[in-house]
Amino acid sequence: MSRPLLAILIIFCALASVARAQDEAQQVVVEDPFIEMRTGPAQAYPVFYVVDRGEFIEVLSRRTDWFKVRAPRGQEGWVNSLQLQETLQLSGAPVEVPGFTLEDHAVRRWEVGALYGDFDGANIVSVYGAFSFTENLSGEIWYSDILGTFSNSQMAGFNIVHLLFPEWRVSPYFTLGGGIINTEPKGTIVGTADRTDNLAHVGIGVRTYLTRRFVFRAEYKTYVVFTSRDDNEEPTEWKAGFSFFF
Amino acid sequence: MESRVLFLLLINVLVVMSVTGCARFRGAQDGEPVVEAGQVPVIEPELERRDIQIAAIDTEDFELGLYAGLMSIEDFGVNSVAGARFAYHITEKYFVELAAGASEGEETSFERLSGAAQLLTDDERSLSYYNLSLGYNIFPGEVYLGSDRAFNSTIYLIGGVGKTNFAGDDRFTLNFGMGVRLIPRDWFAIHADIRDNIYDIDLLGQEKTTHNLEAHLGVTFFF
Numbered sequence: 001m002s003r004p005l006l007a008i009l010i011i012f013c014a015l016a017s018v019a020r021a022q023d024e025a026q027q028v029v030v031e032d033p034f035i036e037m038r039t040g041p042a043q044a045y046p047v048f049y050v051v052d053r054g055e056f057i058e059v060l061s062r063r064t065d066w067f068k069v070r071a072p073r074g075q076e077g078w079v080n081s082l083q084l085q086e087t088l089q090l091s092g093a094p095v096e097v098p099g100f101t102l103e104d105h106a107v108r109r110w111e112v113g114a115l116y117g118d119f120d121g122a123n124i125v126s127v128y129g130a131f132s133f134t135e136n137l138s139g140e141i142w143y144s145d146i147l148g149t150f151s152n153s154q155m156a157g158f159n160i161v162h163l164l165f166p167e168w169r170v171s172p173y174f175t176l177g178g179g180i181i182n183t184e185p186k187g188t189i190v191g192t193a194d195r196t197d198n199l200a201h202v203g204i205g206v207r208t209y210l211t212r213r214f215v216f217r218a219e220y221k222t223y224v225v226f227t228s229r230d231d232n233e234e235p236t237e238w239k240a241g242f243s244f245f246f
Numbered sequence: 247m248e249s250r251v252l253f254l255l256l257i258n259v260l261v262v263m264s265v266t267g268c269a270r271f272r273g274a275q276d277g278e279p280v281v282e283a284g285q286v287p288v289i290e291p292e293l294e295r296r297d298i299q300i301a302a303i304d305t306e307d308f309e310l311g312l313y314a315g316l317m318s319i320e321d322f323g324v325n326s327v328a329g330a331r332f333a334y335h336i337t338e339k340y341f342v343e344l345a346a347g348a349s350e351g352e353e354t355s356f357e358r359l360s361g362a363a364q365l366l367t368d369d370e371r372s373l374s375y376y377n378l379s380l381g382y383n384i385f386p387g388e389v390y391l392g393s394d395r396a397f398n399s400t401i402y403l404i405g406g407v408g409k410t411n412f413a414g415d416d417r418f419t420l421n422f423g424m425g426v427r428l429i430p431r432d433w434f435a436i437h438a439d440i441r442d443n444i445y446d447i448d449l450l451g452q453e454k455t456t457h458n459l460e461a462h463l464g465v466t467f468f469f
Binding site: 045060061062068096116127147212214242 | 299302304305306307336337338339340342378380383386387388396398400407408409415416418429432446468
């Protein structure tokens with residue numbers, strides 16, 4: 001193993017041990033007749049221990065919708081968030097597990113995502129980051145790899161997105177933006193040089209809130225590439241993908 | 247004589263007071279309750295009632311790690327491959343993964359047999375790729391080691407899109423495959439993966455679709 005790889009591995013180990021350093025444990029009281037502890041954070045793992053009503057459990061960490069807990073006699077296992085909601089705080093108030101809901105989606109701040117589609121006959125793979133100014137309005141920065149038969153391009157840009165109905169699970173949006181595109185003809189094609197052009201685009205799309213922090217979106221955009229030749233190019237693009245917000 | 251006895255007694259009393267009485271007096275000053283004889287002490291429980299803050303609980307939905315293994319580059323032999331992966335677990339079933347790796351192509355049989363003819367320069371033989379994939383934990387379960395040790399495990403299906411840079415060009419690449427995630431500790435996992443990286447290449451004059459199989463082992467950490 002090369003030295004940089006080894007260094008990265010050591011950093012990972014250090015990070016992991018830091019991540020394991022736990023805060024003071026948080027305790028809840030079981031309110032249901034019993035609570036089931038599973039060996040892993042999924043419904044498919046077997047139940048190996050049951051904590052009775054009135055007993056204390058410590059909540060240690062969380063993965064997706066599962067909580068790692070420690071029973072009074074030291075057993076550690078995973079409890080679903082629905083079951084954890086049936087426990088009481090030490091003050092007697094019910095435990096509320098903040099999930100991610102459509103309301104959280106409406107007031108999201110940051111979002112990242114990746115989409116795949118067709119850019120004028122070529123494959124396009126895009127990643128983006130977005131910041132929401134208001135429930136309706138957000139700004140996005142994009143990077144795309146366009147991989148075609150005759151040429152490859154990289155495209156970078158920004159755009160403004162106007163979401164029409166942020167409170168709906170499925171909402172259409174409009175988008176408007178600009179950027180640059182760098183096109184490299186493939187090695188086997190002779191006589192054309194790399195070129196970089198500015199571009200502008202408009203588009204429409206639809207986004208669907210799926211679950212937790214997860215969103216599906218699909219969009220259609222039409223571009224104008226301001227080439228240095230006589231005619232501008234006007235490619236169109238279809239793409240779809242997933243994003244998550246935080 | 248009498249005054250001497252009195253003096254000794256006084257010293258004695260002072261010593262006893264300094265050891266016990268003063269300490270008690272100091273304690274009383276610090277606010278500790280002094281229990282008077284005949285009074286029932288009121289016991290104040292020292293249990294502090296802190297409400298649980300679910301939002302403050304450490305979430306471990308991210309997974310970061312390295313892998314190494316073998317990659318068969320069609321026409322260019324089987325070579326070592328190494329890479330890094332980063333995953334986000336969306337639900338107990340689904341996760342998304344960004345992976346990037348590098349390998350190197352050998353000489354083709356044609357190049358070896360012909361002796362001098364070279365299809366690619368040394369630079370063009372290096373292969374690098376990235377991919378964005380969606381994974382599905384299809385078979386969660388347990389793996390038993392001996393009679394008293396069990397690890398959580400998952401078999402997952404994974405597939406996605408990405409880019410491969412090989413033979414001097416970027417090539418759109420589909421990937422799909424499956425893997426096993428062994429989880430000896432809740433924060434640490436061992437992966438074994440098999441992937442097919444599919445891309446078109448026209449190096450030999452005719453465009454063809456190549457399947458580039460990859461098998462690798464890796465470690466990841468949840469955080």
